Amino acid sequence: MALTLAFYLPQFYPTPENDAWWGKGFTEWTNVGRAKPLFKGHYQPRVPADLGYYDLRVPQTREQQAALAKEAGIDGFCYWHYWFAGRRLLDSVFEDVVNSGKPDYPFCLCWANHSWKAKTWDPSVPDKMLMEQTYPGASDYEAQFYAMLPAFKDKRYIRHKGRLLYGIFEPGDIPDMTEMSGLWNALAAENGLPGFCFFGFAQGSGALGKAMRPGIDIVVYDAMYDAVYVHLHDKTRLLQAKLNSILQRPNPIPYARYSKVATEKFRQFPDTVPCIDPDFDHSPRSGGKGVIMYGSTPRLWGELCSKTRRLAESGTQDGLMFIKAWNEWGEGNYLEPDLRYGRSYLDETAEALKK
DSSP: OOEEEEEEOOOOSOOHHHHHHHOTTOOHHHHHHHOOOOSTTOOOSOOBOTTOSOOTTOHHHHHHHHHHHHHTTOOEEEEEEEEETTEEESOHHHHHHHHHOOSOOOEEEEEOOSOEEGGGTOTTSOOOEEEOOOOOOHHHHHHHHHHHHHHHTSTTBOEETTEEEEEESOGGGSTTHHHHHHHHHHHHHHTTOOOEEEEEEEESGGGHHHHSOTTOOEEEEEOHHHHHHHHHTOTTTHHHHHHHHHTTOOOOEEHHHHHHHHHHHHHHOTTSEEEEOSOOBOHHHHGGGSOBEEOOOHHHHHHHHHHHHHHHHHSSSTTEEEESOSEEGGGTEEOSOBTTTBTHHHHHHHHHTOO
């Protein structure tokens, strides 16, 4: 059966860095709460239901999240991990998960190795670099390994084909991925660990080449940007799409189009691990400039989830699949209950992933 993992965003508690950049108390909820509909039928703002506007420093919230995910048939969380040449950000929640041993729910890590720029969270402000991602070399790779060693030794840490599963969001940005992978596998052996299964993340088929590089074992492939390209370059709407871009008006993408393109692309690239999105709407962060999908429903999501599970089980990666994401509310990309649909997305997930 397919091993299904959901990406997990930890940016739901205040940090000194976000306080300095955006004002006291800023979290992902700040943008979520001020989102507005940009066209007729646009589903904004989105309001959380069962878990409310939570603070991830509260252990009970994390326990509830794990319980909901487990009930839905999701096998574990893949936490986004932030490392900037020895400096970790948004690490308090995951540190507490490791140190407390709770929730008793499987996890792995994916290094979100991209620079942070102001426009990511608010395009109305002058763009500037907030945190630049650099790669000092072997000493920094070693420092990161030992910083995360308690997590790698945790019995909850997920293994794929007997090895620790670890992701790289932008593998093409690392100067020498073989240096990092070779060093980490050597350090793993020295510390009594079985070694790593490194996965690269590819946003669209155009990124597959950068992700499929030496040092990466498998590629997790999200076809959302392929659907965006196919939709906006359709000859019947190309001129309108270009005009909307000039006028900075949104170019919404039908969820049904995304689902169709994703299924076709996953069949085209059976050697990759499929990653699917329950929805996507970047407007809470970027207004009409970002990607916006519309028309997602629990039923359509359940159908895509079921098709993807079957494709994952027939592919070459031992039935591994990802969901992006569990709780990326600022991108309209979540499975957690909201006021409009309640637990319906979770119910459809459970039906599609029946073990």
